[in-house]
Amino acid sequence: MASLETIVADIAAEMADAPDRGTVADYIPGLAEIDPARFGIAVIEADGTSHKAGDADEPFSIQSISKVFSLTLALGAIGDRLWDRVGREPSGSAFNSIVQLETESGIPRNPFINAGAIVVADMILGAHEPIEAIGEILRFVRALADDDSIFIDERIARAEQDTGFRNFALANYMRAFRNLRQPVERTLGVYFHQCALAMSCHQLARAGGYLMAGGINPATGHSIVSAQRARRINALMMTCGHYDGSGEFAYRVGLPGKSGVGGGILAIAPGKASIAVWSPGLNARGTSQLGALALERLVQRTGWSVFEAPTE
Amino acid sequence: MASLETIVADIAAEMADAPDRGTVADYIPGLAEIDPARFGIAVIEADGTSHKAGDADEPFSIQSISKVFSLTLALGAIGDRLWDRVGREPSGSAFNSIVQLETESGIPRNPFINAGAIVVADMILGAHEPIEAIGEILRFVRALADDDSIFIDERIARAEQDTGFRNFALANYMRAFRNLRQPVERTLGVYFHQCALAMSCHQLARAGGYLMAGGINPATGHSIVSAQRARRINALMMTCGHYDGSGEFAYRVGLPGKSGVGGGILAIAPGKASIAVWSPGLNARGTSQLGALALERLVQRTGWSVFEAPTE
Amino acid sequence: MASLETIVADIAAEMADAPDRGTVADYIPGLAEIDPARFGIAVIEADGTSHKAGDADEPFSIQSISKVFSLTLALGAIGDRLWDRVGREPSGSAFNSIVQLETESGIPRNPFINAGAIVVADMILGAHEPIEAIGEILRFVRALADDDSIFIDERIARAEQDTGFRNFALANYMRAFRNLRQPVERTLGVYFHQCALAMSCHQLARAGGYLMAGGINPATGHSIVSAQRARRINALMMTCGHYDGSGEFAYRVGLPGKSGVGGGILAIAPGKASIAVWSPGLNARGTSQLGALALERLVQRTGWSVFEAPTE
C-alpha cells in the first residue's frame, strides 16, 4: 500500500481533473458563488498525524454537517431523553420532506434530517436566548477542533433565514404537534446559525476526532462523549447521514459520514482516521459528488471500510 | 475480557431467564407452534473456531435471512445489472409495504424488503423451471454451510403460498411495471421455498462465513464473492437488514445483520466472526426480541461493533 | 332554446371536427384498435323520447361504467351492509392506486375506483360460480336497457385477464386484509367480464334511465331501486365517478356521471334525461376528451346542470 500521504495527494490530483463535478447549490448567493473547481481533503489519523491536499485550509459552509455536533451537544445536555422527540431510523425520503411528520405525529425520523436537527436545536435553545445557544454551539465546535478561528458566516445565516420557508414549515408543523417547545423564530435562529458555521477540511477533520477515538478528543485528551455514545453517533451517521442517499454512501464508501449542502463531508474510520472532504458540486441526493468519490477511493486504497475483513 | 466461550454461554443463560420474549409470528401454523422459550446462538470466529449455546443445533425457518443468500447468488449470476431493477436505500417503511412501489415505478427500495427479494427470485428463476431454481438455491446454501443436511420445509412453503396475499399483491404490482419478468406464480414459488429453508444457528453462522472473511468461505477456502462485493452486501445488511428497524439495530448492535420472521438473525463482524442467533418471539419491527438483545450484549462484551475504535 | 334534437345533432357535428381528440387506451388490442374518429351520443328524456347522433348505435366496451350497474345489483342483494367493506369518499388519486388501501386497512375509498368495484364483484360472486355471477350481471343490464342483444366481449375479457396485473395486485392486497372473501381469480373473472360489456350509447342511456327517474325504469315501469337509493348512487357518481378528475367534471359539466376507459360516459340529469356519449380518445385523467366536452355543451345549452337555478 502506498503511504497515506501519497494516497491523499493522488486523490486530490485525480479530483482536480474530474469532469463530472455535480451541481453547486444555488438557493442562496453565499453558496451559489462558490467555485465548483474547489476540492480539499484532510485526514487525521488516530495518532494525530494529519494529511492535507487541495483546498484543505479554505473555510466553507459546513451546513448539515453541524447536525453531528449539535446532536452531540444536546445528548450531553439532556441525555437519552432526546430520543423521546426524535427517532433513529432512516427516513426513506428527502432531507426536507414533511410527509413523514404528518403520519408520525410530528416526531422526525432521525436527528440528521432537517426536522430532526430543528428539534435538536430547540433542545439546545431551551430557556436561553438564541444568541447564547448559538455561542454555546460555536464554543463547542471550536473546542472540538481546538481552533478559536472558526466562525459563523452571518451573511449565510441571514440568507437562510430569509429563504428557508420549508424549514419554517417544518418547524411550525412540529410546533403544532408540540414537538417544538420554543418559539419557531428563535429555534430557527439557532438552527440557521449552526448551519452557517464556516470551517476548513482540516478544522472539520479535527473536530470529528472524538468519533474516531471512542469519544476522546485525540488532540486534547478530553472526553467528549462515552465510547458507547461515540459508537452510536457513528451508527446514526451510517444509516441516516446522507438522507435518501445513505444506503448508497454505505454501499460505496462504507464509513459513517455526514454531508452538507455546502459540499463538505465528514467521515469517520473508527480507530483509524477522521476525514473531511470538500467539493461544492452535489449529486442528485445533495451529497458532494467529488467528495463521495474521493472517500470511495480513499477507502479502497486504505482498506478502512468498516465492512472490510482486515487482511493480515 | 472473558473468553468468547464464556461470553456465549453467559448470554444463553441470561436469555433463558429473560421475561419479555416478544411475540411469535402466527400467520402460519408452522411458525405459530414454535415454543417461545427456545433460544440458540452460534459464533464462528475467523480462524474457524466455533462456539455454541442453547438450541444452536435446532433447525428453524430462516425466512428473510435467505434474502442474503439469494442476493449473493443472483449477483454471481447476473452481476451489477441486478441494480437496474432493485435499489440500495433503506425503505423507511414496513417489510411488505406497497406504497413505495407506486411512487417509484415498481422498483423496490432494496433487496431485503419482500418486493426486492421477489425481484431477485425472479432473476434467479429466469428461464428455468421453479424446481430447478429452488434446487440451485438449496445447493448454494448447503455449499456455503458445507452441510448437505440443510432442507426446505415444504409444509411452511405451502402455507406461505396459501396465505401470502400481500406477496402476491407485490409481485403482481411489479409485474404491472414490467419489473417482474416471469409468471407471478412461478417467481413466488421460488420465493416461498427459499424463505422455507430450515437451518440451525450453527449452520447459519457457517453459511455466513464468507461475509466475515472477505468473500472467502473460511471452512472450504472457496471464493464465493469478491472482497468488494462482500463489503457491499454487509453495507446493505447494515442499512436495510431489518426493514423499518434497521437504524435501531445499527444503533444498538452496530453490526451488519439480517433478521427473519422465524426469529433468526445472522450478524457479521467483518474479520472477526459470523454469528447466528435464534429466538422465536419478535419485537414490533419483526426482529427477534431476544436475538437482538443477545447480539447487543455480545458486541458490548467483545468490542466487535464496526463503529468501535479498537482499544489497544 | 333550440330543440333538443337540434342540440344533439349540433354537438355531434361539432365533435366530428374537434381537433384535439385525446389518446385512445392502448393497453389491450381490443381497445387500441378503435378508430379515434368515432363519436356517438344518445339522450333519453324523462318521457321516453330519445335523441341520437353520430355512432350512437355502435357497441363499445363500457368498462368502468359497468361499476354503476354492479353497485346497483349488489346493493339490491345485500343492502347497506355493502358499505362496511367500501367507502363513499373521493379518493384523491388515480383509478388504480394501491396507496390508499395500505393506510386504510384494505377498505377502498369508493365503489367506482377499481379496488372498490372488485370488492363489489366479490359480493356479487359470493358462493356462486363465476359464470353464474357474470350471467346475473348480463341479465341485469339487459333488463335495465330492455335489450337482449347486449353482450360481453370475450376477447376483451380475456385480454384484461392476461394483462391486469394491477388489478391482481389490488385484489390480492385486499384479500390480505380479508376484504376479499372469494378466491382472487374467481372474483377478478367476474370483474373482467363485467368491464367487457359491449353496449351502444343508445343502450347505455336506456340502461341509466332508472337513475334519472327516481329508481323506476322509465321504459318498463319496473322499480329498480328506491328513490333514495337512486339519489345516493347519483351522489356517488358526482363525487367519485371520474377518479381524480371528478371535481373537474362536476365543475365543467355539473351532472352525476361515470366514465370508462373505452371512451364512454353515462351522465344523469335527474328528472330530465339519461345521457350516454362515446368517443375513444381520453384526457389525462382517463375520461373521454370529447365525451366530456359534448356533455359540457349539452348542459350549457339545456340548462340541465344540477347546480343551476332554473330560470322561469
Added chain:
Amino acid sequence: MASLETIVADIAAEMADAPDRGTVADYIPGLAEIDPARFGIAVIEADGTSHKAGDADEPFSIQSISKVFSLTLALGAIGDRLWDRVGREPSGSAFNSIVQLETESGIPRNPFINAGAIVVADMILGAHEPIEAIGEILRFVRALADDDSIFIDERIARAEQDTGFRNFALANYMRAFRNLRQPVERTLGVYFHQCALAMSCHQLARAGGYLMAGGINPATGHSIVSAQRARRINALMMTCGHYDGSGEFAYRVGLPGKSGVGGGILAIAPGKASIAVWSPGLNARGTSQLGALALERLVQRTGWSVFEAPTE
C-alpha cells in the same frame, strides 16, 4: 308535504332532543366555550321568504364557510387565472393535510382546504395592506347579507394567530414553492380574520343567496357573479366542501355545502333555497353533527336534493 315553516320548526324541535351532538372544537377558547346545546336554522327561499328556528339569530364563528365568500371575491378580482394556483379536485385527506402539497408542487387540491384558502387570501391581499384586505372581505360579506352589523371577532382572530402552527406550516410550505406571493404573516393575518367572521344563520343564509339564484343577490337584485360561476362554485362545494367527508355529505344530503369548525353549514338548493344551520358539536370529519342531520331531514322532507327526480 308539510309547509316549509312547519318543517323548519319540526327539525329544530327534533334537534333540541338529539342525544348525540358531536364534539365542540376546543383548540381555542373562543370556540371551546360555546354551549353544545345551541342549534339554529334559517332558510331563505328563492322568492325571499325566510324561515327561522332555534338560535337562528345568534352570531357564531363561521370559520371555513368564509372560504366560499373569499373564493367568490378573488374570482371577481382576478378571474380564472386563480386556477393556476389552486386545483379543483377533492383532496382525499384532512382539512389541514400537508402531504398532498409535497407531491403536487405546492398547489393545493382545492380552494376549500386550508392550504387552498390561504392561497386565495394571498390573492386578495396582493399589494394591499392586510387591514385593507380584511376590510374588503368584511364589506363584501356585509353586502351579500345586506347587513352591516356583521363583524369580525378579534379575539378569535388573535387566538387563531397564536395557535395556528399548522396553517403557518402550510403557508411557509407553499411559499417555498412560490405559490404564496406575500409575506406569510400578512397573508395569514387576512386568513385568520376572514375565518373569525361572526354571523348568524339568518345572515349566512342571506349571504349565500347569490349561489341559489344564479349569481344574483335575491335581496338586492345585484349581480354578484355570472350564472356559470355560481354553478361552478356550487359544484366545488359539492365535491370539496367538507374535506374528507364531502362524499358522505353528498350521499346523505345531496346539496352543495360548506362547513366550518364553528359548527355552521351553508347549503344551497339551486333555484330553491339558501340554507344555514348551526350546532357547535362536530362529527369525526369536522362537520357539524346536528347540522348535517338537520339538512338531511330538510332535504328528505322538501325533495330538494339535486340528485332527486322531481315528482309531479
